[in-house]
Amino acid sequence: MRRFKQFVGFVVLKTSVVVGVLFLFSLIVVIALNGARVLSPEFLLEFPREGMTGGGIFPAIVGTFLLSLGAVGFALPLGVLGAIYLREYAGGGRLVRAIRTGINTLSGVPSVVFGLFGLAVFVKLFGFGVSVLSGSLTLGILILPVIIRSTEEAIEAVPREFREASYALGATKWQTVKGVVLPAALPGILTGAILGVGRAAGETAPILFTAATFYTRHLPGSPFDEVMALPYHIYALMTEGTEPEHQVPIAYGTALVLLLLVLAVNFIAIVIRYRARRARKW
Amino acid sequence: MVREKIVVKDLNLWFGENHVLKGINISIPEKAVTAVMGPSGCGKSSFLRCLNRMNDLIDTARVTGKVLIDGRNIYDDAVDVSLLRRRVGMVFQRPNPFPKSVFDNVAYGLRIHGVRNKGELRERVEEALKDANLWDEVKDRLFGSALELSGGQQQRLCIARALAVRPEIILLDEPASALDPISTAKLEELIEKLKEDYTIVIVTHNIQQAARISDYAAFLMLGELVEFGRTQEIFTAPKDKRTESYLTGRFG
Numbered sequence: 001m002r003r004f005k006q007f008v009g010f011v012v013l014k015t016s017v018v019v020g021v022l023f024l025f026s027l028i029v030v031i032a033l034n035g036a037r038v039l040s041p042e043f044l045l046e047f048p049r050e051g052m053t054g055g056g057i058f059p060a061i062v063g064t065f066l067l068s069l070g071a072v073g074f075a076l077p078l079g080v081l082g083a084i085y086l087r088e089y090a091g092g093g094r095l096v097r098a099i100r101t102g103i104n105t106l107s108g109v110p111s112v113v114f115g116l117f118g119l120a121v122f123v124k125l126f127g128f129g130v131s132v133l134s135g136s137l138t139l140g141i142l143i144l145p146v147i148i149r150s151t152e153e154a155i156e157a158v159p160r161e162f163r164e165a166s167y168a169l170g171a172t173k174w175q176t177v178k179g180v181v182l183p184a185a186l187p188g189i190l191t192g193a194i195l196g197v198g199r200a201a202g203e204t205a206p207i208l209f210t211a212a213t214f215y216t217r218h219l220p221g222s223p224f225d226e227v228m229a230l231p232y233h234i235y236a237l238m239t240e241g242t243e244p245e246h247q248v249p250i251a252y253g254t255a256l257v258l259l260l261l262v263l264a265v266n267f268i269a270i271v272i273r274y275r276a277r278r279a280r281k282w
Numbered sequence: 283m284v285r286e287k288i289v290v291k292d293l294n295l296w297f298g299e300n301h302v303l304k305g306i307n308i309s310i311p312e313k314a315v316t317a318v319m320g321p322s323g324c325g326k327s328s329f330l331r332c333l334n335r336m337n338d339l340i341d342t343a344r345v346t347g348k349v350l351i352d353g354r355n356i357y358d359d360a361v362d363v364s365l366l367r368r369r370v371g372m373v374f375q376r377p378n379p380f381p382k383s384v385f386d387n388v389a390y391g392l393r394i395h396g397v398r399n400k401g402e403l404r405e406r407v408e409e410a411l412k413d414a415n416l417w418d419e420v421k422d423r424l425f426g427s428a429l430e431l432s433g434g435q436q437q438r439l440c441i442a443r444a445l446a447v448r449p450e451i452i453l454l455d456e457p458a459s460a461l462d463p464i465s466t467a468k469l470e471e472l473i474e475k476l477k478e479d480y481t482i483v484i485v486t487h488n489i490q491q492a493a494r495i496s497d498y499a500a501f502l503m504l505g506e507l508v509e510f511g512r513t514q515e516i517f518t519a520p521k522d523k524r525t526e527s528y529l530t531g532r533f534g
Contacts, residue, residue: 159378161374162380164336164339164378165374165378165379165380165443166394167367168336168367168371168444169367169390169394169443169447170363170364170368170394170447171364171391171394172364175394179390179393183382184380
């Protein structure tokens, strides 16, 4: 009887894994099969044509690049400096703990809420309009918690011995942070930043009201122009189109490109982390 | 008569409620090796860290009493801790080179103290590595990672790093405890040489090592200084019963 129970337990556990993996795998397969049909160099390098029923998605790719890089360009310095302050200078008081909890909670807020916030603050209040700038800032705030947390973790992982050696030579706290702690934490910080890029690239809701447009004939000429973006492009093709038989395949193609992009970004992060782990001998 | 470089007067140290050092009085002579011995947990490392105020880094640490270096109390409010640590170098139990090149490790302290000139940096790095008996082993790999060096080389690199800023005193916290016998021998040889120019305080719980390399020896137990004097006298005719027990291996 005990053996039988063990057997049943085994089967249940195993099935869960298999079903889970199956779903993940089929997601990739379905997107890949449906998307591969429209994938071609022209698809990647051309503008949309014939009222979004033909042509490529070049401007959406460019838009997503701009938005993600903008988001990281904004969130990385802010997040890293904030994390340094929290970890090195702020101490362990109640306020600091509350701030840290707040940051962690922020990463659980639905992204559409960030979108509304971006609309109210960046688009309206600051008057940036629906633009690359507004979208980047909104996405930046979205990934700020990721960057702060990964930076804090990377700083914490720097061995105490390194700091001691630096202080023992007469270094000040800032010299120690700048000269020893940050260089040693850099791979971890970079990994966080890259994961942030991946996250920002895939988000739809935050750019819905702040940056994205269904169609422009030009690439953005300034940070105050609106842009096309991959995730929003999929959403628009599936909801606003009049010719689904032409548009749905394009949407799948776009989804495949986005998926590959995010996978590639994550892969880079994994490689950096792996190489940093192998290189360090402390 | 030997000159006294460091004079410790009625030094007490607490970590929170824990009274770690109890009324230490000791005068450490210039340009000699002073060994601080004692069983684990007797406070010898904490004592060493009082001499360059490394205990400042621990929030709960509290110090009373005086530590005079060349007659000046290093716990005076006016003392610049950064300059103090420049004068009082320290080498730790486990070799802890930075994950940087050999050159950058030695140059680190110099850069911190404002040496920017490339030629001067190169000269002083070479000088420090030569003084630490390491130059010949690393001169062809100055720009390779310091973490590639052997443990013994890493520890001598840490000494070179400390020497580069031209300190007057060098504190060594069980510097050989993580090293093999051959590396230890090289390190002891180096300490022998360095005492011509520097005042050296070395913490060790290796009694033989203390006997081999030190001119003066202090014996600490449970946070109290039991005995201090010339190494030869302490080892041949200890005045305190506890010192004798410790040296004969009754406890350790």
